[in-house]
Amino acid sequence: MVSIIGIGKTTVKEHWDTSIRHLAWNAIEAALDDAHTTAVDALYVGNVLAGRLSGQAHLGALIADFAGLRGTEAVTIAASEASGGAAMRQAVMAVQSGMIETALVVGVEKMTERTGSEAVAALASQLDADYEAIHGMTVPAAAALLMRRYMYENDVEVGNFAGFSVNAHQNGRSNPEAMFRNQITAARFSTAGPIADPISIFDAAPYGDGAAALLVTSRERALDMSPHPVLVTGSAMATDTLALHDRRDLLWLSAAEKSTKAAMEMAKVSLSDIDLFELHDSFTIMAALSLEAAGFAERGRGWAMATEAGIGRDGTLPISTFGGLKARGNPIGATGVYQLVEAAQQLRGQAGDCQVTDAKVAMAQCLGSGGGTAVTHVLRLDEW
């Protein structure tokens, strides 16, 4: 088994004065400091758009060198917005295999090197280029197609999704590293300006620059090295069709279902054991569909959990406990690593004002291209 012994992250925001290599280093330095070690045997970089937005390919070698790890095995892992979780999975498999003793994971995304329509087009490269993006499709529009159909089939309205954004912003207020720390109301949610209707600016998670890092090693070594090792009890990844029009069932995230079931089976936990769920709330519809695919809500009823009693910090299933993608911000290739760092903070009891009481088991799940890839991890605090 594999444990997390170091965590680090930057604030998610528009880091105009910070390059992609510096962003990555800031998170790595924090994770190495946290673990009190500099011994790293492999580096896995989660990133989506550096080649397109920064004109920078080959981040593995670049970041390994810049982080003082010259000569270390390093590679970039790309799986759209699930890249961070996918990079973690590579690290878990490498350590579990015995071929790597200590692996460093860094998710990093420098979103602001391009702005406006160039940034929208870069993000749309995560869709099917020949059959979606060529028609002017965008990432928010893909979510909007899901949301419109969901509203039609389940007889719900835009306002029924407000609770996801209200909760995310409520939690983001307690997170000093969040991109947005303002409260929003359900009333404002329903009247916010459209990006791709029915998706509005208060429905869509904001894109920001950020980096987060994790240091993982074997369970035995972690127990010697760390006062609070976080055990990775479950890890699974699955895919679905990239294009929405090819999905066998448009409103069912089959990759999320598969990876959740596999990760929970590996961790030997059931739904009722999960104390908090960091899910991929890039849009409120994705939060609703994720809750349904994991089994927390019946099909067509995920939206009904979006109340304080359902998903709030003291609710049945706390989600987005540091603000989620919606308020912490969405640095796409780094997002999956942020989720894991935040889950580890919760389990260590180091979540500050974001702390979920008695958090023992946490699940984190990131989705690429609206469910084209899903990566799920289950974590718990380890002890002798």
Next chain:
Amino acid sequence: MQVSTHWRLQEQRYNLVGETCEHCNSKLFPPRDVCLICEEPAQELFTFTGLGEIYSYSTIYDAPAGFEHNAPYTVALIKLNEGPLVTAQLTDMDNDELTIGQPVEMVTRKLRTDGDEGMIIYGYKFRPAI
């Protein structure tokens, strides 16, 4: 943008040529060579009628590069009469009058231009069925 990227898709863009699966008889668009339903090889060409209905839709206000001058424009999932969904823009219709289930038909329109001196890319869009 490469000419070949679009040239090789001309049968799909202009004529909605997909495939039919000889094993389970599913109709496939876009063509994919391995059946989406039964996962057996499917390589027999099949031309769709271009008739279908709106399955879902969204009007885009925040457009990607190459589409800025079209915004706002409406994209949709169209359920073709032969079975599959296809992603395309809606055209020749009033955004206020869109409904899920509305019958539509394929037409050929300009999809995008590549700057003032670049290629003009044509392909399918859908309009209310006449």
